[in-house]
Amino acid sequence: MPDSDPRSEPLGEPPPGRKRAYFWLMGTCVALIVLAWNVVRFWSMPAAVAMSVVAAVIPPVAVIIANWGRGG
Structure with a gap:
């Protein structure tokens, strides 16, 4: 039986x-x-900046999700 x-x-x-x-x-x-x-950016520079800020937060979250619950 696997652990x-x-x-x-x-x-x-x-x-x-x-x-x-x-x-x-x-x-x-x-x-x-x-x-x-x-x-x-052609319609709204603030919206483009906001999208970039959201995109900048995604990679660390993705790494945390990919490694969630791993022993170290």
Whole structure:
């Protein structure tokens, strides 16, 4: 019977669900930056800056989610 302790999980690769969440978040980050500075800035510079601020917060959150519950 496998041990259900999350710390027994190998540290090399995150589980598929967390990996999928990481890639969705990072894809959203890239999309926000591209849209902000290639589309939105022509109509509203403050909105483009706000989108960039949100995009800047996403990568650390994505890393935390990808590594949540890992032993170290």
